[in-house]
Amino acid sequence: MTARTRRARAGLFTAFAGLGVTAAFVPAVLPSTERAMATDLSAAVPALFGGLLVGVLSSGPLLMRRPPRTTLMLGSALQAVAIIAVAVADAPAMFIAAAAVAGFGFGLVEASGSVAAKSVAAGSATGLLSALLGTVAVCAAVTPLLVAVGSGTRPLLGILAIVPLLALAMLAGPAAPTSPAETPAHRDVRGLLALLPFAVALPLYVGVETVLSGWSAVIPERILAVDPGLAALGTSAFWTLMAVGRFSAAGLRRLSVPPIVILVSATGAAAVLMATAGILVESAPEVALGGLAAVVVLLAPSYGLILGLALDRLDPARSAAVTGALVACGAVGGTFVPTVILLIGRDPASSATFLVSAGLCALIPVLMLVAARSPRRASVR
Incomplete structure (x- = not known):
């Protein structure tokens, strides 16, 4: 395995770790945010998954024109911005809009990550995808613990954006050699x-x-x-x-x-x-x-x-x-x-x-x- 391929795999794992943070952060922070704003923010959940749907649908045209790494970087950047926005939101509309953006970034990474896994896996991508999904679950389980500790100072929770930002930095390095597997099927x-x-x-x-x-x-x-x-x-x-x-x-x-x-x-x-x-x-x-x-x-x-x-x-x-x-x-x-x-x-x-x-x-x-x-x-x- 070349150094570029190892870096690509590491970037992919970090991107999926960002998915775990995003998947858990918005639901975990809902109760304390509702208390702070004295309003019902349940609509943030369908907004999150509405953004995810748009992200998945948007990934097709992007993947047809650009390598998966480009879409992974865009999705990670959007998640980082959205996590910070959720943490500092002081109005229901801002919170719900940030949840939608988080979902959009999530959808881009989820779709492009599956395509990217095929190009960096040694042999079958099944094992690598299983490990990536395990990374999502682990990070999603840990994130609410951090939210519980910092629920009284919600803006500080914006530090969780460091995970997708780290993915962005790692993916921005030299690209691994491309292969036919990177080209998504129609x-x-x-x-x-x-x-x-x-x-x-x-x-x-x-x-x-x-x-x-x-x-x-x-x-x-x-x-x-x-x-x-x-x-x-x-x-x-x-x-x-x-x-x-x-x-x-x-x-x-x-x-x-x-x-x-x-x-x-x-x-x-x-x-x-x-x-x-x-x-x-x-x-x-x-x-x-x-x-x-x-x-x-x-x-x-x-x-x-x-x-x-x-x-x-x-x-x-x-x-x-x-x-x-x-x-x-x-x-x-x-x-x-x-x-x-x-x-x-x-x-x-x-x-x-x-x-x-x-x-x-x-x-x-x-x-x-x-x-x-x-x-x-x-x-x-």
Whole structure:
């Protein structure tokens, strides 16, 4: 491995570390910011994922004209600016706008990072991508701890922008030699017709996950009436539980448990537990919160399993093109599901929020069973 390739890998890991900071920072800082501004900022979560959707969609034209490193640098720079803006925001509009910009930068890095990983991986990119996603989870789990410590001096939390800034500095060095793998395949959206169950399941899953991750600090604060600074630990707990779920599913896969079995059983059980939490949230809030913790563990591996099962049904030559469209489908769910739930339940911690989420979650195993009955491999032309 050359020095340039090593630097490119290091820059990629730092960029994904920035994703972890961004993913956790906005949800973790919500309770203390709401208290400081004396207003409801729940709309910041759909704004964050709305920006992510725009970033994912914008990455296509950028990647067709520029190497992935350029898009990675732009996304990292936007995240750094947004983190500082979130930390110093003194008005709801500024806070929500900064969340949207953070999501936009996140989407650019998420999409271009997957393409860049192919060019710096030794052999298959699977192992490298797994390590990158692990980096996201670790940084996302640590960030709320820092937010909890600095909740009384929110502007100082802008120092977290140092992570995407470090990524920007590392990516700005000499570029690693380019290879054909760096050139993204043209997206063939028609390929989604053969993958309709997966294209529907992804936004449902991402939407439900967004409800739990985006309001991971707000939900325990409102259910248990805890201090907003302490509530930031809810985001750390969320990402820790996500890591537990992902590693547990990986262990089951090593034991040769079929992915469809893991996916259907886990999402089905999660739907039941989430509905139970919706019923008990007012009468037994502690039990409801414990149920939601179990839901996070059960749902954690779903994204990778749904996407992996979809790609198993594709001609390998076309999988890269369709992956981008599937990621965009997921981002749509992360934007619109929390928005719809806010319109219905008005409160992220309401019974209606969890019951609607349970209903959406219950559709996922049905869609996966339908997909399992379809032909094993679909050729996209």
